Amino acid sequence: MGLLDFFKKKPTTEQKEKLDEGLEKTRSSFINKISKVVVGKSTIDENFLDDLEEILISSDVGVDTTVKIIDRIEARVSKDKYLGETELNTMLKEEIIGLLSENESPIHNQETKPYVIMVVGVNGVGKTTTIGKLSHMFKQQGLKVVIGAADTFRAAAVDQIKIWGDRVGVEVVAKGMNTDPAAVAFEAVKYGSEVEADVVIIDTAGRLHNKVNLMNELSKIKRVMDKQVDGAPHEVLLVLDASTGQNAFEQAKQFTASTEVSALALTKLDGTAKGGVVIGISDQFNIPVKYIGVGEQMNDLQIFDGKNFVNSLFS
Amino acid sequence: MFENLSSKLDKAFQTLKGQSKLTELNIAETVKEIRRALVDADVSYKIAKDFTNRIKDKALGGDVLTSVSPGQLMTKIVNDELVELLGGETQPIDLSGNPSVILIAGLQGSGKTTFSGKLVKHLKSKGRNPLLVACDVYRPAAINQIKVLGEQVGVSVFANEDLKDPLAIAKDAIKHAKANNYNVVVVDTAGRLSVDEVMMNEIGNLKSALNPQEILFVVDAMTGQDAVNTAKVFNDKLDFDGVVLTKLDGDTKGGAAISIKAIVNKPIKFVSTGEKMEALDVFHPDRMASRILGMGDIVSFVERAQDTFDKDEAAKLQKKMRKNQFDFDDFLKQLAQIKKMGNIKDLMGMIPGVGKAIKDVDIDDDSFKGIEAIIHSMTSEERQSPQILDGSRKQRIAKGSGTSTTEVNKLVKQFDEMKKMMKQMNSSKGTRAGKMPFKR
Numbered sequence: 001m002g003l004l005d006f007f008k009k010k011p012t013t014e015q016k017e018k019l020d021e022g023l024e025k026t027r028s029s030f031i032n033k034i035s036k037v038v039v040g041k042s043t044i045d046e047n048f049l050d051d052l053e054e055i056l057i058s059s060d061v062g063v064d065t066t067v068k069i070i071d072r073i074e075a076r077v078s079k080d081k082y083l084g085e086t087e088l089n090t091m092l093k094e095e096i097i098g099l100l101s102e103n104e105s106p107i108h109n110q111e112t113k114p115y116v117i118m119v120v121g122v123n124g125v126g127k128t129t130t131i132g133k134l135s136h137m138f139k140q141q142g143l144k145v146v147i148g149a150a151d152t153f154r155a156a157a158v159d160q161i162k163i164w165g166d167r168v169g170v171e172v173v174a175k176g177m178n179t180d181p182a183a184v185a186f187e188a189v190k191y192g193s194e195v196e197a198d199v200v201i202i203d204t205a206g207r208l209h210n211k212v213n214l215m216n217e218l219s220k221i222k223r224v225m226d227k228q229v230d231g232a233p234h235e236v237l238l239v240l241d242a243s244t245g246q247n248a249f250e251q252a253k254q255f256t257a258s259t260e261v262s263a264l265a266l267t268k269l270d271g272t273a274k275g276g277v278v279i280g281i282s283d284q285f286n287i288p289v290k291y292i293g294v295g296e297q298m299n300d301l302q303i304f305d306g307k308n309f310v311n312s313l314f315s
Numbered sequence: 316m317f318e319n320l321s322s323k324l325d326k327a328f329q330t331l332k333g334q335s336k337l338t339e340l341n342i343a344e345t346v347k348e349i350r351r352a353l354v355d356a357d358v359s360y361k362i363a364k365d366f367t368n369r370i371k372d373k374a375l376g377g378d379v380l381t382s383v384s385p386g387q388l389m390t391k392i393v394n395d396e397l398v399e400l401l402g403g404e405t406q407p408i409d410l411s412g413n414p415s416v417i418l419i420a421g422l423q424g425s426g427k428t429t430f431s432g433k434l435v436k437h438l439k440s441k442g443r444n445p446l447l448v449a450c451d452v453y454r455p456a457a458i459n460q461i462k463v464l465g466e467q468v469g470v471s472v473f474a475n476e477d478l479k480d481p482l483a484i485a486k487d488a489i490k491h492a493k494a495n496n497y498n499v500v501v502v503d504t505a506g507r508l509s510v511d512e513v514m515m516n517e518i519g520n521l522k523s524a525l526n527p528q529e530i531l532f533v534v535d536a537m538t539g540q541d542a543v544n545t546a547k548v549f550n551d552k553l554d555f556d557g558v559v560l561t562k563l564d565g566d567t568k569g570g571a572a573i574s575i576k577a578i579v580n581k582p583i584k585f586v587s588t589g590e591k592m593e594a595l596d597v598f599h600p601d602r603m604a605s606r607i608l609g610m611g612d613i614v615s616f617v618e619r620a621q622d623t624f625d626k627d628e629a630a631k632l633q634k635k636m637r638k639n640q641f642d643f644d645d646f647l648k649q650l651a652q653i654k655k656m657g658n659i660k661d662l663m664g665m666i667p668g669v670g671k672a673i674k675d676v677d678i679d680d681d682s683f684k685g686i687e688a689i690i691h692s693m694t695s696e697e698r699q700s701p702q703i704l705d706g707s708r709k710q711r712i713a714k715g716s717g718t719s720t721t722e723v724n725k726l727v728k729q730f731d732e733m734k735k736m737m738k739q740m741n742s743s744k745g746t747r748a749g750k751m752p753f754k755r
């Protein structure tokens with residue numbers, strides 16, 4: 001099996017159930033509202049669109065994207081005005097999937113070994129936890145994983161990632177607290193090459209994207225890895241919290257500017273937050289969403305599938 | 316880049332241009348724009364709707380003074396309503412118990428543990444003898460995290476690594492506090508989702524057993540539309556006493572503050588503005604309103620300047636702004652420093668009056684060239700006392716800087732507005748929006 005081949009696999013039934021479960025709360029309110037909106041409407045009228053706007057906005061989709069979706073629906077409906085519930089539902093789904101999948105880049109096989117993933121994001125979104133879960137996932141695929149503990153700032157950050165390493169049985173390269181994070185990243189990548197790891201994952205300290213110095217530090221952490229392994233990091237994973245509102249757009253923008261984010265992970269989807277922010281970001285920044293977090297345990301990570309995601313919302 | 320709220324309101328007010336009275340008809344578009352802008356700032360959709368309906372009623376009912384344009388009137392109404400909604404009575408935290416128990420609750424990663432550390436530091440500095448209690452038995456290294464913070468602020472931490480029962484730990488902690496003369500006990504708890512019944516019951520039980528004087532709900536200022544759901548469920552369960560808004564050092568508008576206030580009507584008692592233990596502040600409704608409205612937050616600007624710039628420089632700048640002695644030399648220095656920072660537009664937006672001026676400009680380092688050239692062409696006397704700039708001086712400056720008198724005039728006018736705004740920020744609270752100069 002090629003490295004990272006498993007990315008392409010569709011979620012298993014079990015995973016699908018878990019996703020459904022995780023999204024149940026999200027869906028139930030979403031679907032109730034959609035049905036309420038759609039049932040008994042045979043034409044698209046102002047009220048329908050107003051209600052739709054409310055649903056989308058209340059899911060953090062954002063005004064611009066919502067307007068875009070509504071415009072598209074309007075454009076499609078203007079020709080043949082009369083529509084049933086099913087058609088409207090389908091159309092709505094199609095439009096949202098369209099926004100997501102436009103950016104759904106295939107995940108490339110990497111000949112490179114180790115494949116280096118750098119994980120970035122603002123404070124408390126779930127970076128470290130996602131790394132724990134990711135490592136577990138990789139390990140289950142029979143891949144050798146090394147973690148770099150490059151959050152040397154937040155209290156007990158190194159302890160936290162070490163506990164995750166123990167939990168999932170993955171080695172953690174750490175140099176302790178308050179050491180140079182770039183040096184840790186460098187060491188981890190170096191060690192990963194030495195032990196012929198398939199994947200090296202670098203944890204970084206949470207930082208708000210408007211802190212110039214911290215963002216510069218992140219660029220530096222990213223740069224040093226390339227000196228050890230060509231092209232590293234091969235993936236920069238930006239972790240977003242599903243409960244975050246429109247500020248997530250700015251996060252995507254600024255982290256992309258300083259680290260060329262190549263993929264997104266959306267965490268805490270097991271809560272009531274709708275995560276609609278993903279639709280807008282995926283649409284605006286052309287960065288695919290790769291993973292979703294649906295809990296705090298090591299199995300609570302899933303591969304994002306746009307169709308699956310939207311289907312789960314509307315099923 | 317978000318288009319800031321004030322510029323959106325400006326746009327909405329544009330539709331009122333030339334009209335002297337607010338009518339149901341001419342106000343509709345404006346109301347819609349305000350609602351849209353609030354929603355963009357993460358205010359809950361429903362709450363934004365209610366809010367704008369209230370605004371509309373007020374605007375329609377009120378007298379339209381001939382001296383005030385509809386746009387200005389609306390701005391004032393919006394701002395006043397926001398300040399009123401966010402403000403209200405704020406009681407200090409209740410420390411009457413012996414020991415007083417403060418229970419901290421909130422979603423995962425919202426900043427509870429960090430805030431707990433800050434709170435005990437704050438209490439200690441007020442002469443209290445606080446104890447920090449580690450009741451998060453789930454998160455990896457949660458106990459170590461709180462121990463590190465306790466050590467940083469010099470406050471004892473009560474923990475029990477072997478006991479996986481938060482309730483038992485908390486009870487032990489209170490006994491321990493009583494026996495050792497700690498007079499405030501701050502209980503940090505694990506993050507939990509409002510839909511997690513088991514965990515919500517756990518915190519409910521903690522409340523019943525500890526009977527805390529104060530329950531604080533910690534929420535991330537970046538939270539979007541979900542803020543209403545979560546705040547409501549936590550409040551239904553805990554009837555908490557106050558809200559802590561964290562990560563306000565970011566650039567989020569923080570509309571969640573409005574949603575939460577509107578839905579549970581509990582005061583925002585603290586704000587968290589950084590990862591360090593010092594970064595704790597009391598809540599200022601007027602600052603928050605102007606932040607959400609994108610009207611510039613001079614205080615944040617200065618604080619951020621201090622973060623990045625030379626401390627002495629920044630202090631000088633702050634003083635000059637206060638005394639309204641800010642001149643073109645300062646402006647020039649500021650531009651030079653800002654240019655070093657990268658995120659220019661964002662930062663500039665924090666200066667009252669500037670956000671609007673630069674909203675359509677695609678700012679890169681060259682964007683300031685024109686402005687700098689103009690200022691460089693001024694004599695030092697002119698820079699320090701811009702009021703002496705008459706027609707012929709302006710002509711000379713335009714020539715010297717390779718610009719036009721129109722551009723010189725524009726800069727001088729913007730500079731004046733900026734100063735005016737700074738003055739209002741300093742002198743008045745809550746009413747300043749009414750005096751805001753709007754270009755039309």
Ligand SMILES: Nc1nc2c(ncn2[C@@H]2O[C@H](COP(=O)(O)OP(=O)(O)OP(=O)(O)O)[C@@H](O)[C@H]2O)c(=O)[nH]1
Pocket residue numbers: 121122123124125126127128129130151154157204205206207267268269270271292293294295296300423424454506508
């Ligand atoms: N319910 C739920 N909680 C999560 C999820 N992902 C992370 N968390 C929790 O969120 C909190 C913060 O997670 P961390 O992994 O420490 O976040 P981080 O981004 O590494 O934080 P910093 O390093 O401090 O910036 C922890 O309590 C996690 O257990 C998720 O998908 N669902």
Ligand SMILES: Nc1nc2c(ncn2[C@@H]2O[C@H](COP(=O)(O)OP(=O)(O)OP(=O)(O)O)[C@@H](O)[C@H]2O)c(=O)[nH]1
Pocket residue numbers: 123124154206208421422423424425426427428429430451454457504505506507561562563564565587588589590594
């Ligand atoms: N920039 C900034 N970061 C903050 C602030 N408050 C907390 N943080 C950071 O946010 C992250 C999460 O903070 P914690 O205090 O661990 O959050 P928590 O609510 O205790 O998390 P759980 O216990 O996992 O639910 C850490 O990286 C903190 O350093 C703040 O006001 N500003």
Ligand SMILES: [Mg+2]
Pocket residue numbers: 127128129151157203204205206
């Ligand atoms: Mg972390």
Ligand SMILES: [Mg+2]
Pocket residue numbers: 427428429451454457504505506
């Ligand atoms: Mg905590």
